Amino acid sequence: DFAVVSDPLAPVREMIQSCIQCGTCTGSCPNAFAMDTTPRKLWRMVMMGQKDAIFQSKTFALCSDCYYCTLRCPRGLPLTESMDALKQIAAKENLKLYKKSVRFYKSFMESVRRHGRVREMEFMTLYFFSMKDPFLPLNFSLLGMKLMSKGKVSVEIPSKGKRRLEPLFRKVAELEDRP
Numbered sequence: 001d002f003a004v005v006s007d008p009l010a011p012v013r014e015m016i017q018s019c020i021q022c023g024t025c026t027g028s029c030p031n032a033f034a035m036d037t038t039p040r041k042l043w044r045m046v047m048m049g050q051k052d053a054i055f056q057s058k059t060f061a062l063c064s065d066c067y068y069c070t071l072r073c074p075r076g077l078p079l080t081e082s083m084d085a086l087k088q089i090a091a092k093e094n095l096k097l098y099k100k101s102v103r104f105y106k107s108f109m110e111s112v113r114r115h116g117r118v119r120e121m122e123f124m125t126l127y128f129f130s131m132k133d134p135f136l137p138l139n140f141s142l143l144g145m146k147l148m149s150k151g152k153v154s155v156e157i158p159s160k161g162k163r164r165l166e167p168l169f170r171k172v173a174e175l176e177d178r179p
Contacts, residue, residue, distance in 0.1 A: 019043045107124075
C-alpha cells in the first residue's frame, strides 16, 4: 500500500496545459520588470512540476491581477486565475516566504468582515499581533504618526463590529468548500 501524494500544482497545470510559450504574458505584464522569473518561465516551471523553484520565486506574489496576460493570451488561457491558484497554494501550505503577505491579507479581510470596510488602525493592529514581533510596529511608527496628523488614519477602538457582511463571507466559504 503506497500513499498517494497529492500534486498541488495539478490544477494549475491543467489550466495552462496548452501554453505555447509565446511570451505574450511576459510582454503584457506591467510588473514583469520587478519579477525574478518571467511569467512565461513560471508557466514552464509549472508544466515541469518544479514546485520548489516556483515557490522560491516571488513572481506570482507580484501579480496585481490586472488581467492583461489573460486578455492578450493567444490561447485564451486563464493566466490570472492560475497566478491566484499559486497564491492559494502558498497560503495553504503556509510557506515561510509568503507568511507576511498571507497574514497581511487575513488581517485586512478580518477588518472588512467586521465592519464592511477596512478600519486601518484595527487592520494594522491585527497584522502586528499576528506577526508576533513586538518591534515590528516601531518600523511604521513615523509613517503612522504622519498619516494621523494629516487625518488619513483615525484612531478607533477595535471592536467586533456589526458583521453585516458575515452572510456573504459564509457563502463564499461554502462555495469554496472550506470551513
